[in-house]
Amino acid sequence: MDKTTLGSSAILGIKTATHLTTNEYNWLGTIFYLSYLAFEYPQNLALQRFPVGKWMSINIFVWGIALCSHAACKNFGGLMACRFILGMCEGSITAGFMIVTSMFYTRKEQTIRVGYWFLMNGTAQIIIGFISFGVLHSKTGGFQPWQWLVIITGLLTLITAVAFWFMFPDSPTAAWFLAPEERVTAVQRIKGNQTGVENKRFKKEQFYEALLDPKTWLFALFSSLDNVLNSLTNQQQIIMASFGFTSLQTTLLAMVSGVVEIVTIFTGVHIASYFTNARAYVGVIYFLSTLLGILLVNLLPWTDKVGLLFGQWMTTISVTAFVLQLSWITNVTAGHTKKVTVNAIMLIAYCVGNAAGPFMWQAKYVPRNHVPWTVIGICYVCCMIILLIIRFLLWRENKRRDAEPPDTKYDDVYIEVTLPDGSRVERKVQKEYLTDIQNRDFRYVL
DSSP: OOGGGHHHTTTTTTHHHTTHHHHHHHHHHHHHHEEEEEEEHHHHHHHHOOOHHHHHHHHHHHHHHHHHHGGGGGOOOOOOOHHHHHHHHHHHHHHHHHHHHHHHSHHHHHHHHHHHHHHHHHHHHHHHHHHHHHTTTTTOTSSHHHHHHHHHHHHHHHHHHHHHHSSSSSSSOOOOOOOHHHHHHHHHGGGGOOOOOOOSSSSSSHHHHHHHHHHHHHOOOOOOOOHGGGGGGGGGHHHHHHHOOHHHHHHHHHHHHHHHHHHHHHHHHHHHHHTOEEEEEEEHHHHHHHHHHHHHHHOOOOOOOHHHHHHHGGGGGGHHHHHHHHHHHHOOSSHHHHHHHHHHHHHHHHHHHHHHGGGGGGGGGGOOOHHHHHHHHHHHHHEEEEHHHHHHHHHHHHHHHHSSSSOOOTTEEEEEEOOOTEEEEEOOOOOOOOOOTTTTTTTOOO
């Protein structure tokens, strides 16, 4: 919810109060993702080095302070500094969630679980719509509605940070809500994933393998192109206002996008889980629905405000494909260091798409915005092609492995490990701790 405060603040008076030009407002969206980009890999290294839940809680706490600090900003420079800090902290969240999800849930369960925590994006749009509607009725002379919005959401974030510190588990072996025997069961039940659990030792060979793996870069390209539309988060209410709706009406109409996101993500992840090896196909189908929305926004007469509104709401459907990709990349990547590296690369690409997107929305394209909508449409056609290419490559690799003789390379391999008391012992390498390329028994989910 607090990630969408900039877009909500746009119609609550922040642009006037801080004297923002269109280009400066776009930069506030871009600086967030440039900072996210710069700190993404350091954040992933920290997630590898420190307890996941504790590290995320620290970042959420700093985020909450930076968000509340928006209320004190009087100009573009102050807002840029706050947005930079927000981007820095955001780098730990999605990656941390993906790591924890892969540690607690089987590959079959992960698609739905990732979808469930992504449903909160849509829920957030609904809640912040009501908060925005409420603060628009505030009558505090020295404190404007947009300032109330960032203070309220910032305080909620600080409360969340405290809850994370005490309640969010770092791994199944440290889950406070599980009895000791249940923790053992939690680790044993995900061995079938053959993707490993938390391991604080950085493995260079897994890092290099991630860089040389073609699917890493295909997922990264998809992530970059898919998130060009994410710039709409900060433009949505401005566009709705251009349709002729009042500020109060816009705060409520924007909530419908949240409802669309909830419905489409919920249905998408369940369909992808119900049908075997259907992630790419489900993603393509949902992209087609989004393309229809883009066509409506571009081609309907400007006088058809309702049709234009429905077209814009439909563009939210595309989020489903990104959610499916997040769980898919976790399903097909094994080895903790490799997962951390692939997550970082994918989220760096995510930042590139998000950082480039805001600059499409130039004042000269208003009100129809044909150029940005066309760019987004082209990006989505490319995304559909990439999904199908990834599926084909993984299908072909599975076929190749099915034809191979049983893999016995790691059946009797031992490594030397250092115990907490300083003694060294030999420990057998188990296949579930190998990477997806090393372990020839690993089969890719399609």
